Amino acid sequence: MKYNYSEIEKKWQDRWDAEGVFKATEDHSKPKFYGLVEFPYPSGAGMHVGHIKAYSGLEVISRKRRMQGYNVLFPIGFDAYGLPTENSAIKYNTHPRILTDRNIEKFTSQLKRVGFSFDWSRVVDTTEEGYYKWTQWIFRRMFDEGLVFRAKTLVNYCPHCKVVLSNEDSQGGKCDICHNDIVQKSKDVWYLRITEYADKLLQGLDKVDYLPNIKLQQENWIGRSEGAFANFAISGQDDFLRIYTTRPDTMFGVTFMVIAPEHPVIEKYRDSIANIAELDAYKEECAKKTEFERTQLVKDKTGVKIDGLSVINPANGKEIPVYISDYVMMGYGTGAIMAVPAHDERDYDFARKFGIDIIEVIRGGNIAEAAYTGDGEMVNSEFLDGITTKAEAIAKMIEFLSAKGIGERGVQFKMKDWAFNRQRYWGEPIPIVHCPKCGMVGVPYEELPLRLPDMENFVPGEGGESPLAKVESFVNCTCPKCGGAAKRETDTMPQWAGSSWYFLRYCDPHNTEAFASKEALDYWLPVDWYNGGMEHVTRHLIYSRFWHHFLYDIGEVPVDEPYAKRTAQGLILGPDGDKMSKSKGNVVDPNDVVNEYGADVLRVYILFMGDYSSAAPWNESSMKGCKRFLERVAGLTDLVKGTGETEAIASLFHKTVKKVTGDIEEMKFNTAIAAMMTLINAIYEHGSLTRDELGVFVRLLCPFAPHLCEEMWEMLGNKNLCAVAEWPTWDETKTVDSTVEIAVQICGKLKGTIRIAADADKDAAIAAAKADEKIAAQLEGKTLIKEIYVPGKIVNFVAR
């Protein structure tokens, strides 16, 4: 048969659609499989081949599961709220709704051309009323449960996008959207109390099957640390400054204290601080620095001593000075630290610069040269002297603090609460009303969805207020509680809101009474296998686990962890080895590839190009090899003779079925395809195969190249679709050869090979090896010290 991909692909895509083979139903007679891929953000640029790679992994697994008799849910949708669409809406003066619809249409046609087996009847669009109603609903529930709060704090702000960003969205001091530097700004913002779930998010990792590096990255992001809080009395006041430390054992080495420039104690004692003007100036200077500048100057510590404020070291009663410095952050711990220059590098640098005493309390280093952070015997520490283990010293010190009622054990997390609002138009309106009498009041559930008003000009205000603030009919409302005049919140939710629960909506996407029915959730959850990008591990993956844990706690979902298994694909790099990007002009459009080579070649190439989870550069000439492979597959129809098994290649068939079946489960798609290539080479060498064997081959390849395989399956006279044909099985006994070629070594060096019976015992194998002419010649005149035989592998003679 000649391989005419353009004809075949259209034909089968239409057939799959018409027969609805990929539609999932709640069929309790079969085991279920819920495979999930990260739904795309429908940008104007369309998809690139990276999207195709991201979906191809679970596409193959889902197709295989269907053939193995599972009831499979493999859905897709669109995460359509967000800044890029809004920005291009402003640029082209077109409404984001129109752009979004256009982009979704484009993405849909691209996805369909690749032949993905998505259930197209369950598509969700996060910007649709029927969807965002439930995003708002979940937010409302969080508001009711006290997980939503508003606070005026220093936040990450992108001057370019004019939005407040969460900690997750400003990693490395760069805006996640436009990659410009972010600045710290004091602003009133909405927060979700994700830190309340920090321990649950951490512990939940123990019971899920995530790739180790994914788990580790989440653990680091959550950043749990154990230590102690301690109160340092302020001299001459009935007041104290509270610090957090992981090293209470070093408290006798404290020679000064540092507080963050924004620490409220400065305001409190403003009048008694002599150099307040100097402090104010320093504070202002810090606010101006970008995150980038701050990190560049890590070694060069700055700060100002507070003149008129000192504290007492609770361990030894000594009075110590207090400094402000921007190496202490208001957002972690208490915004104040006890400084132990002898045993902390940062404190050491600071003490050196400001000429502060450095007192050794742990022996083992040379504090004249550098801070010593290792373990050792405690010295200069009164009741701790002589202790040699850190744990014991810490325990003793905490005991001491507790007894005096000025300190206790404490836990801190690096993760911060989630800044949850954007001063932008294209997002879910936050369903809250500000009432002068009642304060913040949630929009009643029956009034949801709170619709995003239609407007012409949604350019964000210069002062950083939301465009919605300009829509009076939206802003002015009555208070749901007291009925008096009130104003609506005008900020919208961040782009991560809709994606935090979309996998739940897939279970029951058209439900108008609930975000999904209980029955549907009970049947489908948890997601059995979730694949996506590493870049979402400390964003979307954390956020959605948080929302899910919350929904579990209020009894809305049946399981606490949403994803049983999580894997990640590697990037596809440009042909030049750089990351694909529009500005570099090295982006490959899947449509071009489908036009020139066909969808099946694209799919096979993407999975064959290398290890699925590693980055690999695009290489067009390698794709030709995949094209040749599929052409040779198509050519198999001309070699068919008879039925049953062909003895010469039967064993290889069974081995290949076994190998491909196993490799797919481990996402080793490249070696699965290589095994099928090896098999086809052997078939061509043999010159023929049977009808039954071709049927096996076609089904084995079907998840990778479904269009071609459907066509061949039909040619073989099958009435059903290959997509739901039974996955081939293998006979274990036929994968074992009766004779094997094994290596013969002398002193670990390869000297030759012999062919022996697979079940040969040691004596027989050794005898066979010795009988070999070459080996015998090499052993001539040597004394055998040891003979080693590893069945099926090797014979090794140790001889002198």
Next chain:
RNA sequence: GCGGGUAUGGCGGAAUUGGCAGACGCGCAAGAUUUAGGAUCUUGUGUUCAUUCGUGCAGGUUCGACCCCUGUUACCCGCACCA
């Protein structure tokens, strides 16, 4: 700075986890076919004339090391003054 990872032919990458290194594919070379090119097919392809030598580098353990251990270099990713 901390945490994690990687290093194998001209290239992408394999190696049953301690047992014949380089599967499979690309590229390249020669030949066949073709008026020619392209496409296709066949053969070859780590290195060395060969004995050899070969998995970033230097050691070690072992009958045997890409695989385990110690040290070292380079690159990649994540976090980053987290107290």
